[in-house]
Amino acid sequence: MPQRIPLIAGNWKMYKTAGEAAQxxxxxxxxxxxxxxxxxxxxxxxxxxxxxxRVVKDTPLALGAQNLFWADEGAYTGEVAGGMLVDLGCRYVLVGHSERR
Structure with missing residues (x-):
């Protein structure tokens, strides 16, 4: 069985503009x-x-998303598919957060 590596995650919620987040x-x-x-x-x-x-590419800092939708595509206004997140470079997603249930 592979060794588990601890994950330290920061959920920025709905704080920071794109510019502030990049900084x-x-x-x-x-x-x-x-x-x-x-x-x-x-x-x-x-x-x-x-x-x-763009900032975290090729650094030890991993990118994650705060939620994703179950469908790969479709008429789901406001939802984001997993493939879209992968395309942006996300390696993690917060799934089942109490604020999203």
Whole structure:
């Protein structure tokens, strides 16, 4: 059985504009230091995912989304499919959060 790695996750909820989120991500990357033995993930608001994805690309900081919809595509106004999140560089998604149930 593979060794489990602890995950430290930050859910930014509905705080920060895209510009503010990108700057916060830059600050985190600059101060992150050695993260061996743990995975560090941030989940900014959807409107900031693209901006933050560009900042965290090729860094130890992983990108996550705050929710996803079960369908791959369709007439689901306001929903976001998993494939769309992968396309942005998301490696994690918060699933089943009490604020979304």
């Amino acid at each position: 916060t991500a830059r600050d985190l990357v600059a101060h992150l230091g050695d993260v061996s033995g743990v995975e560090v993930m941030i989940a900014p608001p959807y409107t900031a995912l693209d901006a933050v994805a």
